[in-house]
Amino acid sequence: MSEPTLTAANVTDLRSAIELLKQHEGEYVETNEPVDPEAELSGVYRYVGAGGTTARPTKRGGPAMMFNNVKGFPAFRVAIGMLGSRKRVARLLGAEPEKLGFLLKDSVQHPIEPVLAEPGRAFCQEIVHRADEPGFDLRTLLPAPTNTPEDAGPYLTMGLCYAADPETGEHDVTIHRLCVQSKDELTMWLTPGRHIDAFRMKAEAAGKPLPISVSIGVDPAIYVAACFEPPTTPLGYDELKIAGALRGRPVELSQCLTINARAIAHAEIVIEGELLPNVRQREDQNTDTGKAMPEFPGYTGEAKDELPVIKVKAVTHRLNPILQTTMGPGEEHVNMAGIPTEASILQMVERAMPGKLLNVYAHNSGGGKLLAVMQFKKSAAVDEGRQRQAAILAFAAFPELKHVMLVDEDVDIFDTDDVLWAMQTRFQGDVDTISIPGVRCHPLDPSQTPAFSPSIPEVGTSCKTIFDCTVPFKLKHEFERSKFLEVDVNRFLPGFNGN
Structure with missing residues (x-):
């Protein structure tokens, strides 16, 4: 070509x-x-x-x-x-x-x-x-x-x-x-x-x-x-x-x-x-x-x-x-709806807490609307809890959003395996799940009916949920990923790009 x-x-x-x-x-x-x-x-x-x-x-x-x-x-x-x-x-x-x-x-x-x-x-x-x-x-x-x-x-x-x-x-x-x-x-x-x-x-x-x-x-x-x-x-x-x-x-x-x-x-x-x-x-x-x-x-x-x-x-x-x-x-649809969603969330959170939200991905599985993965950086002990505030702001920035997954800066938000790894090793359901019931979401979500959950009063109402898969700041030193040697792969495989 x-x-x-x-x-x-x-x-x-x-x-x-x-x-x-x-x-x-x-x-x-x-x-x-x-x-x-x-x-x-x-x-x-x-x-x-x-x-x-x-x-x-x-x-x-x-x-x-x-x-x-x-x-x-x-x-x-x-x-x-x-x-x-x-x-x-x-x-x-x-x-x-x-x-x-x-x-x-x-x-x-x-x-x-x-x-x-x-x-x-x-x-x-x-x-x-x-x-x-x-x-x-x-x-x-x-x-x-x-x-x-x-x-x-x-x-x-x-x-x-x-x-x-x-x-x-x-x-x-x-x-x-x-x-x-x-x-x-x-x-x-x-x-x-x-x-x-x-x-x-x-x-x-x-x-x-x-x-x-x-x-x-x-x-x-x-x-x-x-x-x-x-x-x-x-x-x-x-x-x-x-x-x-x-x-x-x-x-x-x-x-x-x-x-x-x-x-x-x-x-x-x-x-x-x-x-x-x-x-x-x-x-x-x-x-x-x-x-x-x-x-x-x-x-x-x-x-x-x-x-x-x-x-x-x-x-x-x-x-x-x-x-x-x-x-x-x-x-x-994911790209047309999701990328503007990401921009809206980035804009809202940046105004409230500059430099804390590193990136957002409106995930493929939610059609660009229902799920956002947010990469948040905790730099000091006072940042603990602010990641959850950022998630609440995301719901305000994009009202049709249903779920937010919060991850640390060492997680690739565009790699679902990496995001789910964070959930498996940095998440406890009883303390890291935050539910906000009775909120309007997107009318095309078929689970938003009283028949699906008695907590839903009428069609179109949802329970918005935050899954906090970030490490508590005081424990960050115990959750460092294995560090491999940095090498030039092209020495061994010329033209290799990793894709």
Whole structure:
């Protein structure tokens, strides 16, 4: 393979991101074999690189994959797994994998406002399909996949929803579960507390639709930035400013053609529409499966009875478009949700106790949301107990977090074997387990029901738990790891890198 010529600084959209990955062995593959978007496409990628909480067997850290021949959709290709490994995210953002949380934290603190693209740079509008034209039908236009045979319908899983507060004009961008319901309708599931839902409710109270764009297939930096949540990014904070900081240049927007809204100018596909006031639809109305789609905890979510509806006004796209998708329980979700989680925790704890929290990993097993491993340094006897305070701050920084594992500075938080070693040798369940019952967590955790535990009063409430696997400061000298001789392995195995 030739010497790489592209770097993260060259990435401006999905296509340049793919070109960067092509330079690195094992990061990108493609196939011309015909694939059915109904369950088969995701079934293939399960083995190639899904990882995460996907049912085993699956492969962790596999390449991103392009399907060039999607049955029934000759004009489109489908890309999956672009952010499916932490190493790949680091390559696309120009950072070390272990430092991604710090990169995101710094980007929040140095935002760059998005700008309206200059004429001729709205690449997302090279081809225009208006919903009022004969033959317009989302179901035959876009190769939206189903992840399993039980899904409620075809889903757009990598759609960046962008809308403005109808009262203040402030913007928000978020990824939501969008199910194709008819030729011009999508249902949208908004988990409680999402900012676009706040905008929708304001518009609905006024009896008005909320203009909204859905951008699919963009610069990976935008996807990662869009996954920040409060309190790091409060209501009215446009996460596109973080993406601008990650790239050192503003995100370019285009004015939509049929609604008063903006979209990502370099997106592969843009859906223009309106969230309708006082209109609801059952998510599985076309299939009656009772299921929605696989979600990040590894289980298929239940279909919702009443969801808000986006009435589509137009679909625009680039020439030779690429629909980008993801598998709900895959490691791609871990990285998109988890790295902003790490940044939020680092920011919160650093403010309270500078220099004590060395790093955080939003662990793969929790889908980037439910479990954080925190590396804490005790420098003096007065630091004893502060590690637990840091864990409590983590719950405040990211309210959907369920469990925290605390470890010392000599533990590799990205190596699960090392973390579990700390638990086996530095943890006593009766004194090192701190439970905080009756707290709201994430609604997709299926154990958060009164049927699972009598301590849970209603669905969505959880017992948040801290597992303190750190050594008491006064005993640190008794828990020193064996010290091996430092040697230059390359003397014996030239080119050895340890991976």
